[in-house]
Amino acid sequence: MARRDSATRVLPEEINALRDPVREAVAGVTAKFSREDWLAATRDGRFPTEAWDLMARQGLLGLGVPEEFGGSGGGLTEEVAAMEAMAEAGVPLVLFLLTVFARTPILLHGTPEQRQRFVAPTADGGSSLCFAITEPDAGTNSFAISTTAVPDGSGGYLLNGQKIFISGVDAADRMMVVARSTRLADAPDRRHGFSLLVLDVNSPGVSFTPLDMGLVMPDRQFTVHFDNVQVPAENIIGAPDDGFRYLFDALNPERMLAAAWALGLGDYALNKAVRYARDRSPFGKPIGAYQAIQHPLAQARTRLDAARLMMYTATRQFDAGMDAAYAANAAKLLASQAAVEACDAAIQTHGGYAFTDEYDVSAIWGVTRLIKVVPVNNEVVLNHIGEHVLGLPRS
Ligand SMILES: Cc1cc2nc3c(=O)[nH]c(=O)nc-3n(C[C@H](O)[C@H](O)[C@H](O)COP(=O)(O)OP(=O)(O)OC[C@H]3O[C@@H](n4cnc5c(N)ncnc54)[C@H](O)[C@@H]3O)c2cc1C
Incomplete structure (x- = not known):
């Protein structure tokens, strides 16, 4: 039997059934658009439209958009899976998060004409938001x-x-x-x-x-x-x-997409660290054998997977039309924390090489850390949980 990664082993089968094909489609993108290409676009100060076009060709931009508007149907679970897999490959595109987020209130509250004009062109990459x-x-x-x-x-x-x-x-x-x-x-x-x-x-x-x-x-x-x-x-x-009322419907999806961004990056950093720890042997045996290196990596593995469970709990609730606010907020909080810890462990594992361009580890830190602040800072997330879950007074 093929070895299954830790995430696949803990996610419910119905999530794996939705997530696996999305990951395959993302693999079709990342086979042609690598982390090196993503870094080159960053250095050139340009958005990598070639990656966007590849996402469109793989049908990823139409996920979550009803077929009548040119999409492939499905829901937020698939959109989140796409964001997660792109980040896990080291090539997340914030424009994907933003387009999915911004088209949500249009799909929910726009007129059929607005959905046709603003949402339909996003499903094949012809337009972005x-x-x-x-x-x-x-x-x-x-x-x-x-x-x-x-x-x-x-x-x-x-x-x-x-x-x-x-x-x-x-x-x-x-x-x-x-x-x-x-x-x-x-x-x-x-x-x-x-x-x-x-x-x-x-x-x-x-x-x-x-x-x-x-x-x-x-x-x-x-x-x-x-x-x-x-x-x-x-x-x-x-x-x-009435704009804020419509906007609030899109805030939970945005938190789940941000969680996916963080978890993917955390996985990317952790996978890099595990590979490095298997090989690097300054004292004659791999540093991965030292528990001071091994345990933070194992800890990161479990925290990322626990946050992932929360994230997909949130997407399933949202797709089922249930109230996903608590799970979405918890997922954003836990995912951003787990990702920062994973990235920190990856830096420590790489030692000085973490800070070289060649090993490309410290560059992940800034973006991962960012997700504790954006799209909403974790304090506001905790405010929400304190007030709406614990029933404490508004601060
Ligand atoms: C890279 C990046 C990309 C972004 N992209 C977009 C975008 O595309 N569109 C867009 O509209 N915005 C975007 N933002 C803005 C982002 O959403 C804001 O930076 C963020 O919401 C916080 O606003 P602020 O930076 O003014 O922080 P402030 O409001 O000044 O808050 C500073 C700090 O105070 C604390 N704090 C603030 N309010 C509370 C509170 N109520 N309770 C407890 N603590 C609190 C938090 O620790 C917070 O980090 C982006 C920001 C960055 C850095």
């Missing part, structure tokens, strides 16, 4: 954003404001923007008065500038300015002013 909510002064407190979308008098909206840390603007075709459409003073509560708009990244009045981030990944971050950008009414998702 980035997402813009964060602002310099609001940060985690999204309710405090000040970008406005006000009626332009002819049925559309005028968008003005500034966003920061927006990933993939250079690579995406469209951007989903969260903007205030009713002043806070006139809103019945703090969640009301925001709208979700979709616009072409190159619309007149949109400008963006890359940020120097010091992260090793090809998806770059930008500040984005909106200067009297005209947005037609038919580009507003759902009812104006």
Whole structure:
């Protein structure tokens, strides 16, 4: 019998049945697009469109999109499996996470015409989506954003404001923007008065500038300015002013996709470390025989797999239409922690070589560590669990 990896051994068979074909399709991508290619694109400061095209050809971009909109059906479980497998191969694309995340509220709350216009082209790679909510002064407190979308008098909206840390603007075709459409003073509560708009990244009045981030990944971050950008009414998702309600439906998927990103990277680092520990023998026998090296790696293995179980519990709940909030938050928290530990163990195992470009271990650290902060910081995740699971007062 073929040797099964630890993840396959602990995941329920119904998850393996969905996950295995996705992993095979990702193998079709990574056979032609390697970590070296991913690093080369990063060095060149460009998004690797060739990887995106390969994902499209393997049918990965249509996962989770209903067949009537050109997708291959399935659900979040398959989308998460794709994110996980790409990261495990060392070639995660944040644009995939963003496109899947941003199309979720459109699929759930958009009109059939909007789904056809905005979602269908993403299923074959013809279009991609980035997402813009964060602002310099609001940060985690999204309710405090000040970008406005006000009626332009002819049925559309005028968008003005500034966003920061927006990933993939250079690579995406469209951007989903969260903007205030009713002043806070006139809103019945703090969640009301925001709208979700979709616009072409190159619309007149949109400008963006890359940020120097010091992260090793090809998806770059930008500040984005909106200067009297005209947005037609038919580009507003759902009812104006109700945007946050729609957005909340996509936050749990985003957490699961972030968990997949972290777990894949954790696996990538751990697998590298195990290979290295089998060979490296400065004292004549492999360092993997020393328990000071072996135990952190074994610990990392179990923590990654435990977080993975939580992640796929969350995806199954979401795909079954159940409330997945607790499992999604727990998965994001546990996965980001497990991945950082795995990466740390991988660095220690590699010793000085971890910091060489040739061995390419320390570069994983920054991105893995990032996932404790994005797309939402772990403190907010813990706030959610404290308040909604433990029933403690809001902080
Ligand atoms: C690489 C990268 C990519 C990103 N991509 C995107 C993107 O594509 N689109 C987008 O809109 N945004 C994006 N972001 C923004 C990201 O979501 C924010 O950085 C993040 O939500 C936190 O905002 P902030 O950086 O302003 O931190 P702040 O709000 O200033 O928070 C700083 C720290 O304070 C603590 N803290 C904050 N609030 C609370 C709280 N309520 N309870 C307890 N502790 C708290 C946390 O430890 C937090 O890390 C990206 C950021 C990075 C770094």
